[in-house]
Amino acid sequence: EAQVTQNPRYLITVTGKKLTVTCSQNMNHEYMSWYRQDPGLGLRQIYYSMNVEVTDKGDVPEGYKVSRKEKRNFPLILESPSPNQTSLYFCASSTRDSTTKNIQYFGAGTRLSVL
Amino acid sequence: SQKIEQNSEALNIQEGKTATLTCNYTNYSPAYLQWYRQDPGRGPVFLLLIRENEKEKRKERLKVTFDTTLKQSLFHITASQPADSATYLCALDTGRRALTFGSGTRLQVQP
Numbered sequence: 001e002a003q004v005t006q007n008p009r010y011l012i013t014v015t016g017k018k019l020t021v022t023c024s025q026n027m028n029h030e031y032m033s034w035y036r037q038d039p040g041l042g043l044r045q046i047y048y049s050m051n052v053e054v055t056d057k058g059d060v061p062e063g064y065k066v067s068r069k070e071k072r073n074f075p076l077i078l079e080s081p082s083p084n085q086t087s088l089y090f091c092a093s094s095t096r097d098s099t100t101k102n103i104q105y106f107g108a109g110t111r112l113s114v115l
Numbered sequence: 116s117q118k119i120e121q122n123s124e125a126l127n128i129q130e131g132k133t134a135t136l137t138c139n140y141t142n143y144s145p146a147y148l149q150w151y152r153q154d155p156g157r158g159p160v161f162l163l164l165i166r167e168n169e170k171e172k173r174k175e176r177l178k179v180t181f182d183t184t185l186k187q188s189l190f191h192i193t194a195s196q197p198a199d200s201a202t203y204l205c206a207l208d209t210g211r212r213a214l215t216f217g218s219g220t221r222l223q224v225q226p
Contacts, residue, residue: 004158035216040124042218043159043204090158101147101166102208106158 002027006091006107013081014115021076021110023091031094031102032074033058034066036087037109043090049074081114088112118142119217121205127223128195136190136220138205145207148181148188149214153202162203163190195224 004025013019025032033048035058045058049068063085065077074093078085088111092104122137138148147166151159165172165181165188172179178191192199202221206214 040218043216045215092158101164102214103149103161103164104151104159104206104214106160109156109158 002105004091004093004105004107006089006110008110009108010111012113012115015082016080019078019081019112021078021089021091021112023074023076023107024072025074025091025093025105026072027093027095027105028071029093029095029105030071031096032068033092033094033104034064034074034076035090035092036060036085037090038087046076046089081112083114086112086114119205119207119215121203121217121220123220124218125221125223127225130196130224130226132195134192134195134199134222134224136203136205136222138188138190138217140186140207143186143207143209143215145183145209147208148179149206149208150177150179150188150190151204151206151216153204153219159204192222195222197224197226200224 007022030051034046035043037043044060046064047066049055090109091107094102094104096102118141120139128134149164150162153159163179165179176193180189200223202219204219206216
């Protein structure tokens with residue numbers, strides 16, 4: 001089954017404690033993205049990757065890091081989480097072939113609370 | 116600055132009626148426009164894609180229009196059902212990078 005898998009689904013942490021949210025896709029997609037979703041603000045892109053070792057900032061990259069060492073994995077790293085990073089996070093993957101045209105396939109989400 | 120607006124935060128309609136959701140944008144030249152459905156606590160799911168040179172696209176009870184002159188897309192659900200209750204997101208693809216999403220419209224279909 002084609003899917004994007006995020007872990008963990010729920011996470012409560014404290015300010016300053018480094019954490020990683022993992023994301024893996026099994027569709028051999030070149031493109032992967034991280035979004036955060038906040039009430040009234042919608043989905044905002046944090047980082048995206050066009051392929052292995054190629055990443056770029058999205059609209060709200062401050063406080064986040066990513067890496068793309070393998071095509072299937074795109075972890076999101078919060079080196080020193082702060083309460084304003086409390087949010088619902090989604091990983092997504094896509095391809096830009098003539099049929100799918102960058103249609104995003106989303107994971108189930110990770111709800112993060114930073115105390 | 117670039118902006119995407121979806122007409123209202125919430126829309127309530129009666130079962131069987133047609134729901135019409137609006138997506139307006141400024142300062143974009145999208146190559147494609149996409150619509151997604153999102154249920155509470157879950158990731159968005161793709162519904163329809165329409166290209167800049169297409170006026171209308173249909174899929175079962177869903178219809179999307181795209182007017183690049185007005186910079187607007189309309190999303191219609193005909194013969195709406197309570198199971199259609201969800202948040203609907205529009206997203207623009209300018210062909211340069213990942214999508215830019217609107218904040219969504221929450222649709223509630225009353226039985």
